[in-house]
Amino acid sequence: xxLELFTVGEPIADTTAPRDVPLPDRWNERKFRAxxxxxxxxxxxxxxxxxxxxxxxxxxxxxxxxxYRVKNFWFQDSPRRAHSVAAQGGINAxxxxxxxxxxxxxxxxxxxxxxxxxxxxxxSYRLAxxxxxxxxxxVAQGVPFAREYGGLLDNRxxxxxxxxxxxxxxxxxxxxxxxxxxxxxxRQIGLGNVEQHPRTEMLDLIVVDGKARGIVVRHLITGEIxxxxxxxxxxxxxxxxxxxxxxxxxxxxxxTAAWRAHKRGALFANPCYTQIHPTCIPVSGDYQSKxxxxxxxxxxxxxxxxxxxxxxxxxxKDIPEDERDYYLERKYPAFGNLVPRxxxxxxxxxxxxxxxxxxxxxxxxxLDFSDAIARVGQAAIEAKYGNLFDMYNRITxxxxxxxxxxxxxxxxxxxxxxxxxxxxxxxxxxxFVIGEANFSDQxxxxxxxxxxxxxxxxxxFVLPSTISNYLADGPFPAVDATHPAAVEAEQSVRAQTxxxxxxxxxxxxASFHRELGKLMWDLCGMERSEPGLRKALDRxxxxxxxxxxxxxxxxxxxxxxxxxxxxxxxxxxxELAELMCVDALHRNESCGGHFRAESQTPEGxxxxxxxxxxxxxxxxxxxxxxxxxxxxxxxxxxxxxxAQRSYK
Amino acid sequence: MNLTLRIWRQRDRTKKGKMVTYHVTDVSPxxxxxxxxxxxxxxxxxxxxxxxxxxxxxxxxxxxxxxLMINGIAHGPEQTTVCQxxxxxxxxxxxLDIEPWRxxxxxxxxxxxxxxxxxxxxxxxxxxxSAPTGTAPEAHSTPVPKKNSxxxxxxxxxxxxxxxxxxxxxxxAMLFTAAKVSHLGLMPQGQPERDSxxxxxxxxxxxxxxxxxxxxGECSAVCPxxxxxxxxxxxxxxLLGALRAGGVPTS
Numbered sequence: 001x002x003l004e005l006f007t008v009g010e011p012i013a014d015t016t017a018p019r020d021v022p023l024p025d026r027w028n029e030r031k032f033r034a035x036x037x038x039x040x041x042x043x044x045x046x047x048x049x050x051x052x053x054x055x056x057x058x059x060x061x062x063x064x065x066x067x068y069r070v071k072n073f074w075f076q077d078s079p080r081r082a083h084s085v086a087a088q089g090g091i092n093a094x095x096x097x098x099x100x101x102x103x104x105x106x107x108x109x110x111x112x113x114x115x116x117x118x119x120x121x122x123x124s125y126r127l128a129x130x131x132x133x134x135x136x137x138x139v140a141q142g143v144p145f146a147r148e149y150g151g152l153l154d155n156r157x158x159x160x161x162x163x164x165x166x167x168x169x170x171x172x173x174x175x176x177x178x179x180x181x182x183x184x185x186x187r188q189i190g191l192g193n194v195e196q197h198p199r200t201e202m203l204d205l206i207v208v209d210g211k212a213r214g215i216v217v218r219h220l221i222t223g224e225i226x227x228x229x230x231x232x233x234x235x236x237x238x239x240x241x242x243x244x245x246x247x248x249x250x251x252x253x254x255x256t257a258a259w260r261a262h263k264r265g266a267l268f269a270n271p272c273y274t275q276i277h278p279t280c281i282p283v284s285g286d287y288q289s290k291x292x293x294x295x296x297x298x299x300x301x302x303x304x305x306x307x308x309x310x311x312x313x314x315x316x317k318d319i320p321e322d323e324r325d326y327y328l329e330r331k332y333p334a335f336g337n338l339v340p341r342x343x344x345x346x347x348x349x350x351x352x353x354x355x356x357x358x359x360x361x362x363x364x365x366x367l368d369f370s371d372a373i374a375r376v377g378q379a380a381i382e383a384k385y386g387n388l389f390d391m392y393n394r395i396t397x398x399x400x401x402x403x404x405x406x407x408x409x410x411x412x413x414x415x416x417x418x419x420x421x422x423x424x425x426x427x428x429x430x431x432f433v434i435g436e437a438n439f440s441d442q443x444x445x446x447x448x449x450x451x452x453x454x455x456x457x458x459x460x461f462v463l464p465s466t467i468s469n470y471l472a473d474g475p476f477p478a479v480d481a482t483h484p485a486a487v488e489a490e491q492s493v494r495a496q497t498x499x500x501x502x503x504x505x506x507x508x509x510a511s512f513h514r515e516l517g518k519l520m521w522d523l524c525g526m527e528r529s530e531p532g533l534r535k536a537l538d539r540x541x542x543x544x545x546x547x548x549x550x551x552x553x554x555x556x557x558x559x560x561x562x563x564x565x566x567x568x569x570x571x572x573x574x575e576l577a578e579l580m581c582v583d584a585l586h587r588n589e590s591c592g593g594h595f596r597a598e599s600q601t602p603e604g605x606x607x608x609x610x611x612x613x614x615x616x617x618x619x620x621x622x623x624x625x626x627x628x629x630x631x632x633x634x635x636x637x638x639x640x641x642x643a644q645r646s647y648k
Numbered sequence: 649m650n651l652t653l654r655i656w657r658q659r660d661r662t663k664k665g666k667m668v669t670y671h672v673t674d675v676s677p678x679x680x681x682x683x684x685x686x687x688x689x690x691x692x693x694x695x696x697x698x699x700x701x702x703x704x705x706x707x708x709x710x711x712x713x714x715x716l717m718i719n720g721i722a723h724g725p726e727q728t729t730v731c732q733x734x735x736x737x738x739x740x741x742x743x744l745d746i747e748p749w750r751x752x753x754x755x756x757x758x759x760x761x762x763x764x765x766x767x768x769x770x771x772x773x774x775x776x777x778s779a780p781t782g783t784a785p786e787a788h789s790t791p792v793p794k795k796n797s798x799x800x801x802x803x804x805x806x807x808x809x810x811x812x813x814x815x816x817x818x819x820x821a822m823l824f825t826a827a828k829v830s831h832l833g834l835m836p837q838g839q840p841e842r843d844s845x846x847x848x849x850x851x852x853x854x855x856x857x858x859x860x861x862x863x864x865g866e867c868s869a870v871c872p873x874x875x876x877x878x879x880x881x882x883x884x885x886x887l888l889g890a891l892r893a894g895g896v897p898t899s
Contacts, residue, residue: 058781065780077703078768080808081711097788133784140784142777142835144801151791169801175710176804183776190772198765221660221757250705284678287687290707394728397678397736460781508690554693559660560701560758563693 005537005582009629012267012618016466017122017422023639024104027126030422031465035472042067045471046230048215050202050257052079054174054452055435056236057181058459064188066464068471071228072185073197073217075252075565080182083238083250084455087174088295089158090166091138091452093131098155102163104128110161111450112640115415115443116592116608118270120616121639122422123441130461131453135167137460141180145169158448166449171295171387177452181459197228201565202257203496204489205233205264205431206479212261212431213479216489218497220565223558225493227481231474232430232467235261236459239414239436241274243573243580244525245517248280248293248412254569255576258418258437266418266426267618267631269439271576272584273415275446275593276526278344280410281395282364291410292395294388296448299337299344301381302367302405304328310355316366316403327351342445342593342606345409349526352408359406368404409526413451415442415593416583419618419633423466424458427618432467434458439616444592497557500567505550509567512547516570516577519543524581529597533585540578547574579619579628586630589613601644610642649675649740653688655700656747658756661763665756667745677736681724682707682714684735702760707731709872712807715814716760717747722811722870729809729872749814752857753821764810766856767824774848775828777837796834803830805873812867812875818859823867825853826883827875833886843890847897850887 018029037045046069049060057079060072074082096102107128112119135153139145145167146154155164169176188194199220206214206227214229240255241247262268279294305326307319327347329336339347348365351357358364373381378401382389392400417440418426418433426433435455442450479486523536547570555561590599590606591613599607620629650673658665672688679687682704689699705713709732718724724733738744746760754762792800806827813821829846832838838845861880868877891897 062781076705076711076713077764078712078808080768080771081705081713083706083711085712085807086706086708086710095787136784136787137779137781139787139790140777140779140837142800142832142837144797144804144831144835147792147794147797149794151793151797152788172710172805175807176801179804183771184779184781186768186772187776187778189768248708250711251707252705285676287676287679287683289680289683289686292708394726394732395680395734397734464781506694508693510686510690552693554696555698560761562701563689563699 004627006627006630009631012631012633014421023125026122027129034469037468037472039067045474047232048230049234051236053082053084054178054455055459057185058456059234059463060194061184061188062460062464064193070194072194073200075201077198079185083253084178085175087452088171090168090173090449092165092449093135094128095132098164100163102165114445114447116445117642118591119441119443127441127454127457130457134456138177138180143176143180174452203493205261206486206489207264208479208485211429216493221560227486227490229479231471231476234432235437236435237437241411241414243577244411244520245513246291248291248410256569256572259572259576262621266428266431267620269419269616269618270416271580272594273444274411275413276345276409277412278341278409279407282359282406282408301372302369304337304365304367306351306356306365346526348409364406364408366404367407413446415440415446424463434463444594500553503551505552507550509551509570513570516543516574520577524584527595527597528584533581536581544574583617587613651675652743654745657759660758661755675735679735681730681733701758712809715749715809715811719745722814749810751813751819767808770825770849770852773852774845777832790836792836800831800834803827803879806875811870815866815870820861821853821858822861822880823875825849826879829883829886830879843893843895846886847890847895
């Protein structure tokens with residue numbers, strides 16, 4: 001590895017998990033050792049929370065209930081719109097209501113294994129430990145989970161587990177859980193315990209004497225740029241899938257809050273760990289603005305195939321059985337169409353790269369239900385998946401009962417994020433990071449129905465305990481907008497905004513975003529290789545340079561200017577993309593969602609290299625032109641035996 | 649296909665707005681309505697014009713951010729959100745009037761974007777079950793009949809987009825409020841606050857610039873989630889019950 005890509009700094013370690021007691025006792029022990037804040041003193045302490053998704057909404061509500069003064073910021077018009085609202089499938093919890101052998105230890109084990117042995121044991125164990133309380137909490141709030149006729153909660157199974165531990169609310173589990181947190185938050189707003197800042201975007205972090213003490217924001221309607229202060233700052237700003245331009249994330253989802261904190265010194269961990277979901281509706285044209293997921297449960301009854309011959313554009317119904325390639329059944333006879341997400345995604349890409357893809361632009365494969373319909377009848381398929389077939393019909397105008405679906409993989413979750421310790425604190429004291437925004441408990445791959453679990457675990461139960469330990473030292477000396485650190489941060493935000501508006505070039509922000517996204521999808525997507533990543537690392541600085549010399553941002557600063565918002569976010573995505581490629585290139589192994597062409601088994605499966613890469617890669621920001629600094633956190637497994645995942 | 653768009657342009661809440669005509673060409677039937685507007689906006693930006701502002705986010709019909717009047721119908725002709733409305737629902741040569749939600753309770757922010765914070769204030773007034781984190785009993789301690797749970801879910805699918813208000817000749821927020829009153833009132837957990845909830849939410853709804861409900865039903869007819877008029881009956885039932893039980897109307 002040539003030195004110019006990065007330099008190696010001091011190793012880091014989590015020092016907050018009490019490793020002197022056994023794993024199952026650590027969270028209780030941590031809570032016991034943590035310092036507390038007397039209820040009467042809490043009202044003297046303030047916390048900024050950025051974001052209102054499952055993590056941010058639940059944290060803001062809970063901290064306010066405890067008595068802290070909360071200032072909550074979000075960019076949408078209402079906290080109910082955070083992208084957690086779009087999660088479909090469900091939420092895992094180790095309740096063992098099915099009596100099928102589930103336990104905290106099993107959920108912990110499945111999470112670590114599902115993450116391909118790249119998550120921290122302590123964090124994953126705690127996630128499993130608090131999972132059951134999340135269900136209790138949500139039910140108490142009135143979340144209408146699916147129930148059986150006896151009135152008790154229903155469960156279903158999800159990928160990567162042999163037990164039925166997923167709680168769900170039809171295909172809208174994220175929406176219902178988010179509304180539970182949102183209503184708790186609105187209650188606190190009504191009681192005057194939360195100061196709300198809708199339509200406000202965080203554009204910088206204010207660090208005073210080494211501590212995170214505030215943020216600089218732009219009000220999206222008035223354009224006003226202001227600073228806000230507190231004793232601690234919590235980022236719950238979500239993931240960065242939109243670096244790929246096309247993803248299943250909402251259009252507004254962005255990395256800006258996390259990236260600006262990174263530029264102020266917060267380490268960014270494992271940025272190359274991205275998850276690509278195999279069953280999404282394919283791109284239909286250049287105008288495409290986002291991708292839509294179709295639940296992977298469809299693979300229970302659908303058969304995936306492409307024509308055997310390249311460029312076969314016949315109607316699928318006219319292609320005879322012996323001219324079809326059911327490639328998953330052929331390559332993975334044991335698992336067939338139900339191979340894990342990463343394998344199904346990579347194989348779809350492979351057949352399309354061979355020129356055998358279907359649909360208008362050749363980037364799609366068939367998910368065919370004709371056998372299932374012949375076997376059980378259309379009514380039975382409708383009862384199981386009717387809403388998905390309707391959604392498919394609405395978007396594509398096609399009747400999937402007759403023609404089958406066309407599907408293609410799409411990016412939908414990022415396991416990387418800002419580095420945090422067991423207390424969910426970043427390396428900047430006072431800056432806490434929760435939910436998808438942190439590098440999480442998920443390792444190199446996330447199991448289905450575990451994102452909702454993590455967001456709510458962090459917000460309802462983990463952060464409220466650990467942040468009190470930090471706040472016990474407060475209140476910290478008052479800071480206001482005249483402090484040099486605040487003045488400098490505000491000035492840099494104003495300067496960037498003015499610069500974006502003054503370039504007045506010839507290309508739109510969206511055109512840069514599309515170009516960057518395509519580059520990342522092609523070279524840092526489902527399969528990565530050294531030549532490809534090097535090519536990307538040559539090209540990204542050129543895109544950055546062209547962006548800053550030729551972008552055309554419309555309008556002005558002092559009005560509602562969505563083009564300006566987008567420009568700032570794309571500028572950050574370009575910088576993040578470079579770090580993702582460096583991380584992907586340096587990690588010369590395949591693990592979970594990170595597949596390096598150079599590191600595969602003879603059968604073409606992901607091959608880990610535990611000897612050299614069993615660590616978290618936490619990156620330190622360096623100014624443009626200087627290589628980033630790698631800080632390694634060694635991953636030690638005391639309770640889980642490292643093994644190669646196998647689906648044969 | 650080629651279309652003529654007549655779009656409401658308004659710089660901000662305080663300025664007067666007007667309809668402005670635009671022509672879009674080569675529109676693909678597979679585009680969503682918002683993607684068609686994206687294409688228009690990219691052209692406007694390159695021409696040095698101000699792009700049309702509209703709220704949007706998830707673009708899969710669940711976040712509730714988007715919403716426009718298309719030829720006088722909230723979310724257009726298909727009873728879905730505009731992000732899930734596709735151009736194959738229109739024909740070459742169509743002339744489309746595109747306006748923001750028109751309602752006293754939703755002031756225009758810019759162009760097609762409106763301020764729906766009144767909805768949050770209605771929830772804040774009482775649209776919740778008070779269950780601070782940590783107080784919850786075991787989830788199975790109270791079984792909920794599946795029938796009630798399913799009906800609660802149906803009401804809870806409201807995405808807060810505001811189409812109901814925009815479609816209502818009175819600009820009433822009744823369907824929105826009723827959906828939440830129904831969701832929580834159908835669950836055993838929601839019973840202790842059932843009376844106070846409906847009183848407070850209705851009072852807040854009346855305090856905002858929304859009109860009264862006269863059971864016309866336009867709201868339910870455009871609702872992308874198909875929230876039923878039955879929820880309004882349930883709200884009225886609960887409101888009467890709360891008043892009979894001695895509740896004091898606050899509006």
